[in-house]
Amino acid sequence: MPAPSLDAVIVGAGAVGAACAYYATRAGLSVAVVDRGPVAGGTTGAGEGNLLVSDKEPGPELELALLSLRLWRELAASLPPEDAVEHEAKGGLVIAPDETTLTALRAFAAGQRAAGVEAREVGEGELASLEPELTKGLAGGFHYPQDAQVQPARAAAALLRAARRRGALVRLGEEVTAVLTDPHGAVRGVRTPRGDLHAPAVVNATGTWGGHLAALAGTHLPVLPRRGFVLVTEPLPPGLIRHKVYAADYIADVASDSAGLQSSAVVEGTPAGPVLIGATRERVGFDRTLSTEALRRLARQATALFPRLADVHALRTYCGFRPYLPDHLPAIGPDPRVPGLHHACGHEGAGIGLAPATGVLVTAALTGSEPPVRAEPFRPARFGSGGRPDGPSSSPGARP
Structure with missing residues (x-):
């Protein structure tokens, strides 16, 4: 044929x-x-x-x-129910632990707003209303309602x-x-x-x-592989973590050229209940060897943001390779x-x-x-x- x-x-x-x-x-x-x-x-x-x-x-x-955000919304609305992509318009919350970081986030967000991004500064009190389980004593952060997720x-x-x-x-x-x-x-x-x-x-x-x-x-x-690990917790009550929440140093890690291990907490819930905890980055080729140091850092940083997670069991972990260009x-x-x-x-x-x-x-x-x-x-x-x-x-x- x-x-x-x-x-x-x-x-x-x-x-x-x-x-x-x-x-x-x-x-x-x-x-x-x-x-x-x-x-x-x-x-x-x-x-x-x-x-x-x-x-x-x-x-x-x-x-x-x-x-792409606009196109994903269109896809979620137009694809038939059996092809649901599990689009969640959950929004993102970027956390500043201190005033120095918050000042840097303000400048960063100002440039983003000029480019069409919705970014709103929130103080410590409003952080608590957006994410009740978030640790106390943070300087503030920025809420990004356009951030979303698909499966x-x-x-x-x-x-x-x-x-x-x-x-x-x-x-x-x-x-x-x-x-x-x-x-x-x-x-x-x-x-x-x-x-x-x-x-x-x-x-x-x-x-x-x-x-x-x-x-x-x-x-x-x-193109080079940049390895990353994710921790997956046991199922937790719905709404325990409401947004995609991450510390401001994640932004610097994304932009970094370092080949060494970097980790910054990115924490989010899922519709099924488990919480996903990332993110690490390192260039080690296609080595899939489990890194206890990477997982230890993720757990420590996630529990610093959400103390409630200290008593939660991690059921599994997985790794993948991001396609990195210089x-x-x-x-x-x-x-x-x-x-x-x-x-x-x-x-x-x-x-x-x-x-x-x-x-x-x-x-x-x-x-x-x-x-x-x-x-x-x-x-x-x-x-x-x-x-x-x-x-x-x-x-x-x-x-x-």
């Missing part, structure tokens, strides 16, 4: 690949999604489903995040099902072993153990493994070094949140239409042979 005629092959069935498939099929393109594992089998399945603007300074990533694996699966209903071919458990090119170096599809898939475009949505797929195509993308911006769009190759990876810890907007940008590039936000800052060819971005750095600056 001949292979179907395709406009694009999307490699990766996580949140980003699923979003690329969803918006591409909405635009009338014929696509196949290929993944060596199951849906959400990589970084997406190890994520918390964060849809955040609170941790992003004004700039291209924040523009992408604001677009990441369900969200990826829902987008893929919607794409399939429009004709997308989904092939799981099938590893891409080669990117096919013509004599001039232009993409012509991919090779898998089940046979070749021919298309004039290939989308690299492989997350942490984005550098590997780029190499198969004969180009370079300096300037902390994803690579999205066509790679001029390999005509027909498009990248949609390197989102670090924001891939689920940024997935819909990424899908829209990739679809705009595939169809030759105008993207709704600036695409130039995410151009994949910005990295030289040394792996550093060219030109002035677009990475986040000093943060609280």
Whole structure:
């Protein structure tokens, strides 16, 4: 039986690949999604489903995040009930332990508000009304009502099902072993153990493994894994923790280039009852060895924010690998070094949140239409042979 005629092959069935498939099929393109594992089998399945603007300074990533927030709301409203993404508009609460940190947060939030973010300062008294279990004696914080959450694996699966209903071919458990090119170096599809898939475009949505797929195509993308652990508690009463709550030093950790272990408490409840406690960051390759030091730090920092958690049992932990690029911006769009190759990876810890907007940008590039936000800052060819971005750095600056 001949292979179907395709406009694009999307490699990766996580949140980003699923979003690329969803918006591409909405635009009338014929696509196949290929993944060596199951849906959400990589970084997406190890994520918390964060849809955040609170941790992003004004700039291209924040523009992408604001677009994605709107798109996630539209998806939650338009997808059928059986494809619920468990969208929760819970809001975020960033905590300042002292006046120095609160002053820094004020400056940070002022810039965000100018860019369209809703950020409201709250004093210690209002903190207690927003989160009754929060520790006392804090200087204050900022409430970000736009912050939200989805269930990441369900969200990826829902987008893929919607794409399939429009004709997308989904092939799981099938590893891409080669990117096919013509004599001039232009993409012509991919090779898998089940046979070749021919298309004039290939989308690299492989997350942490984005550098590997780029190499198969004969180009370079300096994606590195940044390991993170999450603690999961026993089920707790609904509403015990009402927002996504984190200490202000989390913002600095997100922007850091350090390869060493960093941890800052991010605490949130779930509809099922367990509390999720993150977040750690370290560059240790793909080493999945359990780090007792990382878990100890998470537990200590979480109980400092919520003393009630000191008496709660942690049932399990898991780790994942964020796809890190040196300037902390994803690579999205066509790679001029390999005509027909498009990248949609390197989102670090924001891939689920940024997935819909990424899908829209990739679809705009595939169809030759105008993207709704600036695409130039995410151009994949910005990295030289040394792996550093060219030109002035677009990475986040000093943060609280």
